[in-house]
Amino acid sequence: MPLSATNTPQGCEFFSRTPDSIFTVEQFQGDEALMISTAEQFSRGEVLPVVERLDQQEDGLMPSLIRKAGDLGFCGIDSPEAYGGLGLSKNLAARILEFLSLNGSFSVTYGITSGISQVGLSLFGNESQKQQYLPKLTSGQWIGAYALSEPNSGSDALSVSTRAERKGDKWILNGTKMWISNAKWADLFLVMAKIDGEKFSAFLVEKDFPGVSVAREEHKMGLKGSSTARLVLENAEVPLENLLYEPGLGHHVAFNALNLGRFKLSSMSIGPAREAIGASAAYALDRKQFGRSIASFGLIEKKFAMMAALYYAAESMIYRTGALIDAAFETFGGTIEGNRKAAEEYAVECSACKVFSTEVEGAIVDEAIQVYGGYGFTEEFPVARIYRDARVSRIYEGTNEINRIFMADRLRRRAKEGSASLDGVADSFVGELASRAMRIETDNQIKLGALSDLLMYQYAEQSSRLRALQVGGHCQLLYDAFLPWVNLRGSEAYQILTGEGIQLPSIRPAPFSEIASAVYERKGPL
Ligand SMILES: Cc1cc2nc3c(=O)[nH]c(=O)nc-3n(C[C@H](O)[C@H](O)[C@H](O)COP(=O)(O)OP(=O)(O)OC[C@H]3O[C@@H](n4cnc5c(N)ncnc54)[C@H](O)[C@@H]3O)c2cc1C
Incomplete structure (x- = not known):
């Protein structure tokens, strides 16, 4: 059954159709919001106070934190209840993971044991394998x-x-x-x-x-x-x-664990970025030069506005994708073959989220260091650790180069199989460029990478725009700041492909000051 029969878009459909609406994080309410806030409290109360001891690999400390997370149900968050999991949606699990990722070392340890070490077993294990191993992993007693x-x-x-x-x-x-x-x-x-x-x-x-x-x-x-x-x-x-x-079918286990792993790594990447924005905002408000707080300088305001706008774009893509993955599991999941299909359906969107979020993470933590000036270059403040920890996100779960080769190629293959259209929707400047670009046949890896960039930017822009339309308020401000950034990058990718000069569209002046004030007030992204 095609996914469209359930009104849920098929994989890659963002390229050829604008959906009427998308899931946005504002829809996490009630018990879901409570669980997300419990995750943040766990990070702030249990993990962040001991990061130096964790970095020194103090004996038994990390496993004890994992067991504590297990006691709260976090280690089997989206695993089936029958095996001790909480059976939550993959999307909510990813949001919880974001808030459990304020420290990179805990994030990767927890992310692997609750994620790619378990998901292969959950999706492809037989009953006795699941009975034997999943409860140990979901309780946090075992680490995977x-x-x-x-x-x-x-x-x-x-x-x-x-x-x-x-x-x-x-x-x-x-x-x-x-x-x-x-x-x-x-x-x-x-x-x-x-x-x-x-x-x-x-x-x-x-x-x-x-x-x-x-x-x-x-x-x-x-x-x-x-x-x-x-x-x-x-x-x-x-x-x-x-x-x-x-x-002989281990590649289905390995790569589908990685598809979902890439989606989750996206959340794991914006968690530390969120923390870097908060910490550097507090510092900027406190630090005085030329008789005033550095937070009040235009160039510092612009940094915070762009950090928040990039975080917003990544967040918009990730949780839109998570809801799609959940819908695919609802439609197909339950059998091993169905699980496989569900995990594969949004592979392109998962790669787009992974590449975009990890690169946004890199840009945000870099700007956070700049806000601290020389102090950011020391170990006295938390940003140096966040900066070092963030670098690997672009390397593991498939390097960003490998993901770039994959995206455009996969869309073409889907089109050949009849499960996607190459007729682009062109619902924005970047969408128009992506639509024109996909008509270009190329085996050249540099051009293929540029094509994938265009797809990724189209998905980011479309997700950010639809969320701004649905939610308005601060989302519209953030979208206004993001739009010139994404248009510029889209035109760069298009030029690599075609050599053509591109006239960038006129836009509203970005509301940097207004966004920065809101970031300062919240001490974090909006
Ligand atoms: C801290 C850390 C934790 C990790 N955890 C795990 C884990 O738990 N389990 C696990 O299995 N692995 C893990 N990895 C491994 C990780 O997934 C690999 O490092 C990654 O897949 C890249 O492989 P490589 O390091 O051999 O680099 P290479 O594959 O040698 O790549 C080197 C460079 O060449 C580029 N490159 C390679 N092939 C191409 C191509 N065809 N076209 C263009 N460019 C190309 C790459 O993008 C990269 O920039 C971890 C790595 C690190 C650093």
């Missing part, structure tokens, strides 16, 4: 990890060389997995390996299985409170029944 990357297999993920061979009633796994988040604390690893060196498959590997060990911690530039290490499999003995899904 996701093990795909290897020393020589990163972006080219299907080239893994970890092997699985069947011997009697066991799978014997050999290989090294690299960069495994949570490795030091994990009880369960979702491991990708090739059966007989050929069939890419997924396995549930417990840390205590014979032949499983974890190497030393990587010495990272950020996320120092998280664990990242190699998982070493030396004749590791894995019970036959711990093969997840079908032999």
Whole structure:
């Protein structure tokens, strides 16, 4: 059944049709708003006061925080209730994740154990696998990890060389997995390996299985409170029944976990950006130069207005997408095949959210440092840590380059399969450019990247505009500040594709001062 039969847009439909309405975060009300605020209180009360101790990897501290999060139900937030989860929507879970991501190290630890380490099992596990492992993960008693990357297999993920061979009633796994988040604390690893060196498959590997060990911690530039290490499999003995899904179909497990992972990483990226805006706003109000608060200078006001506008655009895209994913699970979910279809449907939107949000995160934390001046370059204030922690968002869950190659290519493939249209809606300046650009056939990677940029900017602009129309007030102000930014970037991408000069449209002057005042009052994005 096509999704449109339920009135929910199909994947990529933003390109060819403007929806009548979209989900916006303003619709999280009542109990949902309460849960989001509990998540923020948890971050502020339990996590932020101990970030230095976390960065020093104090023994047992991170696992104890995960267990506390588990006691509040956060570790199985969108996993089924039958396995100890809260069974919440993916969209609400993502918003909660955003507020649990005010510190990067906690965010990645929590995000992996409640996210990509569990989702493969939830979507593709059989009943006994789910009964055996999910309750331990959803309660926070066990910590999960996701093990795909290897020393020589990163972006080219299907080239893994970890092997699985069947011997009697066991799978014997050999290989090294690299960069495994949570490795030091994990009880369960979702491991990708090739059966007989050929069939890419997924396995549930417990840390205590014979032949499983974890190497030393990587010495990272950020996320120092998280664990990242190699998982070493030396004749590791894995019970036959711990093969997840079908032999040779592990790519469905790995990549669909990543599709949803990219969506969640978007929330995980704007969480620290939100914190950086709040912290630097408080600092700007306090810091005086030339006899007045630096917050009152025009160029500082512009920074805060743009930080808030970029955050707004990312937020508008992410939670619009989350509602679509939930609708897809409602329509298709329940069976393994249906789950697979639901997780794949909005893969382009998930990539657009990932690339846009992580780049916006980078821009926001960079400006936050600038607001602090020299003090931002020291460890005395929280922004230096936020800045270091943020950098990796553009690298993992598929680098932004890999996601850029994917988006435009996927839309074209969908169009060939008949599940998307290449007839662009052109409902804005950027939409018009994207619509013209998609008529250009190209295999050139630089041009393909520019095409993907146009799709991403179209999705960002359309989401921001529809939200502004629906909500008005501060959303309209933020959209007015975002519009010239996105038009400029869209025209840059179009020029890379065509070489044509583009006349930018006239716009209302951006209300920088008004937005900055509101950010100062809230000590955070609007
Ligand atoms: C802190 C941290 C935590 C991580 N956690 C996990 C985890 O829990 N589980 C896990 O499995 N992995 C994890 N990773 C690994 C991460 O997913 C990889 O680092 C990422 O996929 C990139 O792979 P790579 O590092 O080998 O880079 P490479 O693939 O070698 O890429 C290097 C550069 O080349 C570019 N590039 C590569 N191929 C192309 C191409 N075809 N076209 C254009 N450009 C290209 C990339 O975009 C990148 O800029 C983690 C990494 C880090 C740093």
